[in-house]
Amino acid sequence: MSIEIHTDEYYMRQALAEARLAYEAGEVPVGAVVVSQGRIIARAHNLTERLNDVSAHAEMQALTAAAHFIGGKYLTRCTLYVSLEPCMMCAGALHWAQLSRLVFGAFDPRKGFSTWDKPLLHPKTEWEGGIMEEESAALLRDFFAERRKD
């Protein structure tokens, strides 16, 4: 039996800290952490600009890092915390990884996975959105407002 010593908000704050690192690097500010048995086993943020790669979303980096840590491809006993609702690509990757639980901050009404009727996540993946939603959304709003000024 694993003991959850921290709340979802605690881990989401860690994901937000990653999102802030993305912000400072000029990347769309989205961050993620992967938690296994109460322990953070991967931290990542969006790197699409630095890596010049549209697939370098926070979730993709976190998933790959967590798989390397575990030494196996499947995240069947892991929770992924991410500051923004995963897109269709990331949801597809989390599907293949058979992630056990997903917690996200802000909803994404345009590209968020929950806007597709046929589910994109694995049927075994539990998910919850809206955790520290306002902080996550504010970071994105500030980022794009600043960009428009340039």
Next chain:
Amino acid sequence: MSIEIHTDEYYMRQALAEARLAYEAGEVPVGAVVVSQGRIIARAHNLTERLNDVSAHAEMQALTAAAHFIGGKYLTRCTLYVSLEPCMMCAGALHWAQLSRLVFGAFDPRKGFSTWDKPLLHPKTEWEGGIMEEESAALLRDFFAERRKD
């Protein structure tokens, strides 16, 4: 103006050659090439086992390699040939890359992107399936039949 000197079948044969490399390496045999102005700028095959990473599909590798070749994130003037219909994850990645054209071999009635009602590909992406379908499907069938014998 670009001159297309080869047919779709020609490039699909190149994607199938990549799929065969995957087969020989014990990977689910799917291969892809990216073509820009008649020239192959990236070749890749599925590497999920070798990289221990569920996101290492042929399309993801090909997309990243093509972006590196181009020196930009967007594949707006490229065609991706892949032996199997892309899944939701790969279609999402091709969406973000704004791929101009997608050609695939075998249809995937379970996880193929075309089985979702709300489109997964970018609205500007033209696509066509069923090119050398039988060869692509046969390779996958043989692979799984051999595995069941083990």
